[in-house]
Amino acid sequence: xxxxxxxxxxxLAKYHRDPTALLQILRDAQDLSGWISPxxxxxxxxxxxxxxxxxxxxxxxxxxxxxxxRGKYRILFSDNITDRMAGSVALMELMLKKLKLxxxxxxADGLVSIDFTSCTGMCDQGPALLVNNLPxxxxxxxxxxxxxxxxxxxxxxxxxxxxxxxxxxxxxxxDLLLGAPKKRGEAIRAALALGAQGFLDELEKxxxxxxxxxxxxxxxxWRSCRDAPxxxxxVVCNADxxxxxxxxxxxxxxxFAATLFEGMALAALVTGAQKGFLYxxxxxxxxxxxxxxxxxxxxxxxxxxxxxxxxxxxDFDIDIHMGAGAYVCGEETALIESxxxxxxxxxxxxxxxxxxxxxxxxxxxxxxxxxxNAAAIATIGAAAYASRGTKQSxxxxxxxxxxxxxxxxxYEYPFGVTIAQVLEDCGAPDVGAVQVGGAAGxxxxxxxxxxxxxxxxxxxxxAFMVFANRRDPIEAARNFAHFFAHESCGFxxxxxxxxxxxxxxxxxxxxxxxxxxxxxxxxxxxDILRASSHCGLGQxxxxxxxxxxxxxxxxxxxRLITRDFEPDFDLDAALARARELAGRDDxxxxxxxxx
Amino acid sequence: MSDSDSSxxxxxxxxxxxxxxxxxxxxxxxxxxxPHLCAHPDFPxxxxxxxxxxxxxxxxxxxxxxxxxPGQEVRSDTPELHEIRRVLLQMLFVEGNHFCPGCEKSGRCxxxxxxxxxxxxxxxxxxxxxxxxxxxxxxxxxLDFNRCIMCELCVRAxxxxxxxxxxxLAGRGRESHIIVNSPSGKLGDTDFAATxxxxxxxxxxxxxxxxxxxxxPIGARLYDHAPISRVDLAGQxx
Numbered sequence: 001x002x003x004x005x006x007x008x009x010x011x012l013a014k015y016h017r018d019p020t021a022l023l024q025i026l027r028d029a030q031d032l033s034g035w036i037s038p039x040x041x042x043x044x045x046x047x048x049x050x051x052x053x054x055x056x057x058x059x060x061x062x063x064x065x066x067x068x069x070r071g072k073y074r075i076l077f078s079d080n081i082t083d084r085m086a087g088s089v090a091l092m093e094l095m096l097k098k099l100k101l102x103x104x105x106x107x108a109d110g111l112v113s114i115d116f117t118s119c120t121g122m123c124d125q126g127p128a129l130l131v132n133n134l135p136x137x138x139x140x141x142x143x144x145x146x147x148x149x150x151x152x153x154x155x156x157x158x159x160x161x162x163x164x165x166x167x168x169x170x171x172x173x174x175d176l177l178l179g180a181p182k183k184r185g186e187a188i189r190a191a192l193a194l195g196a197q198g199f200l201d202e203l204e205k206x207x208x209x210x211x212x213x214x215x216x217x218x219x220x221x222w223r224s225c226r227d228a229p230x231x232x233x234x235v236v237c238n239a240d241x242x243x244x245x246x247x248x249x250x251x252x253x254x255x256f257a258a259t260l261f262e263g264m265a266l267a268a269l270v271t272g273a274q275k276g277f278l279y280x281x282x283x284x285x286x287x288x289x290x291x292x293x294x295x296x297x298x299x300x301x302x303x304x305x306x307x308x309x310x311x312x313x314x315d316f317d318i319d320i321h322m323g324a325g326a327y328v329c330g331e332e333t334a335l336i337e338s339x340x341x342x343x344x345x346x347x348x349x350x351x352x353x354x355x356x357x358x359x360x361x362x363x364x365x366x367x368x369x370x371x372x373n374a375a376a377i378a379t380i381g382a383a384a385y386a387s388r389g390t391k392q393s394x395x396x397x398x399x400x401x402x403x404x405x406x407x408x409x410x411y412e413y414p415f416g417v418t419i420a421q422v423l424e425d426c427g428a429p430d431v432g433a434v435q436v437g438g439a440a441g442x443x444x445x446x447x448x449x450x451x452x453x454x455x456x457x458x459x460x461x462x463a464f465m466v467f468a469n470r471r472d473p474i475e476a477a478r479n480f481a482h483f484f485a486h487e488s489c490g491f492x493x494x495x496x497x498x499x500x501x502x503x504x505x506x507x508x509x510x511x512x513x514x515x516x517x518x519x520x521x522x523x524x525x526x527d528i529l530r531a532s533s534h535c536g537l538g539q540x541x542x543x544x545x546x547x548x549x550x551x552x553x554x555x556x557x558x559r560l561i562t563r564d565f566e567p568d569f570d571l572d573a574a575l576a577r578a579r580e581l582a583g584r585d586d587x588x589x590x591x592x593x594x595x
Numbered sequence: 596m597s598d599s600d601s602s603x604x605x606x607x608x609x610x611x612x613x614x615x616x617x618x619x620x621x622x623x624x625x626x627x628x629x630p631h632l633c634a635h636p637d638f639p640x641x642x643x644x645x646x647x648x649x650x651x652x653x654x655x656x657x658x659x660x661x662x663x664x665p666g667q668e669v670r671s672d673t674p675e676l677h678e679i680r681r682v683l684l685q686m687l688f689v690e691g692n693h694f695c696p697g698c699e700k701s702g703r704c705x706x707x708x709x710x711x712x713x714x715x716x717x718x719x720x721x722x723x724x725x726x727x728x729x730x731x732x733x734x735x736x737x738l739d740f741n742r743c744i745m746c747e748l749c750v751r752a753x754x755x756x757x758x759x760x761x762x763x764l765a766g767r768g769r770e771s772h773i774i775v776n777s778p779s780g781k782l783g784d785t786d787f788a789a790t791x792x793x794x795x796x797x798x799x800x801x802x803x804x805x806x807x808x809x810x811x812p813i814g815a816r817l818y819d820h821a822p823i824s825r826v827d828l829a830g831q832x833x
Contacts, residue, residue, distance in 0.1 A: 057763050493745075
């Protein structure tokens with residue numbers, strides 16, 4: 001065995017040399033040297049008897065897998081608009097300058113690389129970055145200085161000050177879910193007392209709807225999965241919380257994990273599944289060890305494993321499956337593809353996962369918050385649960401509040417709360433807009449702040465980003481546009497090409513070169529992406545932009561030039577190289593406005 | 596079974612379908628053309644190019660993936676849908692490097708033929724001008740990725756028919772690209788052969804035969820005689 005083969009062997013053994021676990025194998029293998037080297041690629045492909053292209057198709061799809069060296073310290077600045085508003089761009093530039101680096105390039109000594117990554121879910125404590133998958137929060141110029149010192153000294157991460165990596169819960173308003181953690185096992189015992197059918201009836205009476213944003217009735221989903229023909233079934237928790245501005249699942253995973261796992265066990269009780277997966281986004285790798293510990297405790301307490309709670313035939317256990325930097329995996333069929341060790345490209349629906357999911361078996365996929373709600377319903381009963389919220393949206397909703405407010409963090413309200421109430425509670429007096437539901441959500445302006453958070457009014461998966469009046473909506477639009485262009489899986493034409501076209505047009509407008517021509521093109525693309533994209537990512541990619549263009553029309557129009565059109569080819573920029581060679585940068589070396 | 600149990604309407608016309616057929620398959624069988632690129636009668640539905648977007652009972656979707664169902668009201672020939680298709684074609688044109696006048700596939704290329712069919716007069720959007728390699732390592736074929744439209748027909752043909760798994764789609768977003776499964780990443784190091792299904796399915800000029808060039812002069816080629824809407828319905832998809 002070569003050195004690489006023997007290093008790889010325990011990883012392959014851990015996953016039983018199963019190609020379905022390819023993404024997990026590559027994530028672990030990457031920890032050996034910080035990247036998937038040609039040697040690792042060849043050794044893994046040969047050991048798993050798969051084509052090396054299968055490895056390439058993953059390393060080139062998942063943003064946090066690398067087919068080139070990225071350094072001993074891999075720094076990724078979170079690039080949500082809230083990080084930007086908190087000064088992330090200047091902090092990154094400071095770090096690049098201090099370490100004499102270019103963004104995205106590995107330092108000559110192979111020590112460090114610095115780049116952006118999509119929102120890391122630390123919006124209430126940003127600006128944030130990931131160093132080798134570990135989140136560092138509340139960055140300041142001083143802290144950047146300290147980090148640069150530690151990197152130059154080659155200090156291992158476990159010797160960095162622990163407060164750098166402190167992740168706060170910031171629970172500002174608690175209700176059913178975020179109050180004191182429930183007594184462990186209470187939900188499972190209550191559901192067992194009702195029986196599988198009895199609990200499903202209770203779930204139906206509660207009128208619980210999926211918290212991922214779409215609001216599908218949970219009991220109906222659970223029943224469909226139970227009734228679908230199949231030798232076995234799977235329960236999957238979608239903890240791929242990638243929507244920019246959302247971080248409530250991170251807190252539920254960090255502080256209420258047992259409730260979540262109990263909720264998954266309830267789903268197993270109802271559907272008859274024996275195996276569950278927690279699909280955890282790569283950015284939350286730091287939560288893996290504590291989650292594994294909670295799982296181990298629950299196994300010891302007979303809340304997972306064989307004959308749970310002493311009930312015959314109630315066998316269920318949960319594996320944690322890591323993502324690796326792909327927002328699209330929050331789409332349930334893309335998530336299942338990823339679980340199967342493939343790139344996360346959404347499947348054709350129907351068939352839906354409840355009939356054809358993981359490995360083709362009936363699979364129930366729910367959001368973290370949905371499972372926690374199911375556990376709460378078992379504990380307090382459907383009647384007490386449904387007394388909260390509105391008729392069509394029962395229970396509570398956790399909002400991840402960030403941006404321009406005094407008290408960012410988690411706010412759990414009964415459904416029906418107005419935007420204005422949330423703004424008052426979080427301390428946001430001078431608000432120009434609120435982005436509800438993340439980059440794929442809606443942009444609301446003050447005259448809409450009477451609207452209510454509810455499936456029948458303003459639905460949301462939980463993101464609530466506040467923008468003060470002084471903020472430029474075009475900066476938010478640009479940030480979202482680049483996010484979608486970066487996260488498009490590339491499967492369908494409208495999303496693969498359209499999101500890049502949109503990003504280019506907004507850049508052009510922001511740079512003062514856009515005309516009505518681009519403005520009208522954006523409107524056209526808005527309709528086309530929504531109508532023809534393969535999945536929700538493309539369909540929602542221009543939702544916020546459409547809102548902003550309509551509601552902040554003057555802000556856009558101020559930036560548009562009065563001419564009908566300006567070409568994309570910038571003659572003056574094209575002369576940059578010539579100026580560089582001539583050593584000139586004076587006014588006469590530039591083309592004037594009249595060209 | 597009455598007619599309405601096994602038929603839907605397409606732009607007002609009644610189309611009969613067999614159980615399990617997609618809207619596209621049923622329409623094609625009935626002699627009605629719905630534009631498409633990634634769909635192929637020999638392969639299961641794929642649904643990536645979105646050229647076959649139609650409106651089914653008021654909702655937009657891909658005719659190649661939606662199962663035909665009794666009583667569906669399908670619209671395909673509308674100005675709105677033609678506008679969507681025209682823009683999708685423009686996207687495909689600006690995404691790659693498509694220089695029709697110098698392309699051996701000109702006149703037999705579905706992308707080009709559809710652009711004529713749908714009256715795409717210009718690419719309209721900013722060209723991406725991507726840098727893509729040409730792979731001429733194989734003795735009989737060369738790959739010109741400049742013309743690839745990511746339909747994955749070669750991927751599917753090589754995997755599902757030839758059993759060789761020579762091609763795969765890698766990357767994401769605009770970085771998506773086809774890769775070749777060999778240690779060097781070159782086609783010459785695979786067992787790709789002229790008799791492979793994958794050798795004949797490319798709708799554009801990304802997989803081309805060597806040594807045979809312009810044997811049929813431009814002007815006398817497949818889509819030079821008749822538009823793609825008629826040629827493909829006549830079953831001459833080659």
